[in-house]
Amino acid sequence: MNNTVKESFSDSARGAVPGRAPGPPGPPGPAALAAKVRTMAPSMTRSMQRVAEAVAGDPAGCAQLTVTGLAERTGTSEATVVRTSRLLGYPGYRDLRLALAGLAAQQASGAAPSVTADIAVDDPIEDVIAKLAHDERQTLADTAAGLDPGQVEAAVHAMSSAHRIDVYGAGASALVAQDLVQKLLRIGLVAHAHPDPHLAVTTAVQLSSGDVAIAITHSGRTVDVIEPLRVAFDHGATTVAVTGRPDGEIAQYADHVLTTSTARESELRPAAMSSRTGQLLVVDCLFIGVAQRTYETAAPALSASYEALAHRHSPRQR
Template sequence: MEKISAGLIMLAEMREKLPPSEKKVASYILEHPSKAIKMTAVELGEASHTSSAAVIRLCKSLNISGVQELKLRIAGDLQREKTDDRDIEPNEPLRSIVEKVTMQSSQILSQTADLIDTVELNRAVSALSKANRIFFFGVGASGITAMDADQKFLRINKNSKAFMDLHLGATAVVNAEEGDVVVGISFSGETHEVAKILEIARETPATTISLTRYGSSLVSSLADICLYTSPNVEATFRSGATSSRLAQLHVIDILFMCVATSDYEQTIDYLDATRTAIQGLHKKVNTRKK
């Protein structure tokens, strides 16, 4: 059976936004995860002073298939080795920093992979594969992700453009047509500029995709298709969006690979052509007149 996790992350992120009865179930599971994975829906309902129906509704709110998947995800969380989430310390040895940053990066990539909904991923890949034009938008560190996405999709001959300026982005998106795709990137999911771009895009026939941290947010509420990264909070010295940017790039890489493999032979031709062109840039320029 496929190994999955991130159940505890999903519960923690969604708890405060759940209806009262579902919130009680989520709180009980978060407080007693080892007990919860051994219980049936009826037993979870009794233990949390709710009902089995509340447990089932909770699974629907988390957009997972049912109680069994929820328990499998929590079991996966419990089996994973706990990592040191502390920030770096004064005069910390270099080897310790290398190991700590590597472990934290590995953790956020695994958590992000576990949070990817294959149904939503498939919808995003389908939209991007057929897109006439793709507009990526993000500000700050998310703007770096937008530029990376633009560079990748340009290499396979997609009509792609990245924007980090709200005015320029709005100018492009307001004229989006059917078959175009607008991708809004925001780790918090509350970035005003990204929300405005998706709000403008909603008034056009374009398909909208959001890439945010897991959980309900303003940006994700404005998108047709929602993709998520791990919601792990940055430590003080990692506040330059180290982990969140890495998680976003991971999802972009997945999207790119999925789109590329959907038209494999043509993609290989495009990649070969772009590789040859880049290599040719380093050759001496021929100045002879024709």
């Protein structure tokens, strides 16, 4: 077996426990709080947005406030503060205050970003490079902090034993779907990407229990992606949504929801570019998880693909 391939996977790779549902996720830690606010704020009511924007903008100051104090500062009610805390994943406001104190400590230590990713039309190229690099790092960190390991584990378990895996995406997300399919094919799985929405729906009809359908959509509202996932869901396939809007319509038809960071859109960098970074991280997590759990067959398949490509690129023997 190719040693390079063998070293790519952990010797301690373990499989998911069949039949065991993932436990409920705990409250987000300090590192995940800012990412959670960015992800959830667009779908909140305006009053809840004011609370979310306040805690994200001044975690140190808000950590010192009682629920009454934060309500007064944001011009909302105590009930709104509590509802916002729960929507962000905390049992109550006290838990949110603890996370705010932790986030404030991280910012005081210099962990908070010092540059923004807003790119101006007259920025020199060195500033463009720095801002894009920062934005990519922040998107990856936010996505990692917001991912529920239990949901990832469940999706990986379903994919590892699937008869067939169909992946749907439109526009930039179609590129991510194709990336996942290419990875899965190289470890011997049966996988298909369907950028054509009509073909996606007609093939989704053929899925059933034991198959997996994965939809990739940042907005959670892309009809061309929602419809085939709905059909796959109705026909009994295990369904997975990779989305920046876990409360979007796509979640209605997903057994497992994997949340990506909300893209920071600007005039020169549309959301499709930013969101793809988080999507690719989730795709890599799924691929490595599946490869770990199917190591006995995945490693030889990868080795064979490496050898085939090496042979193709080497000078032909006459």
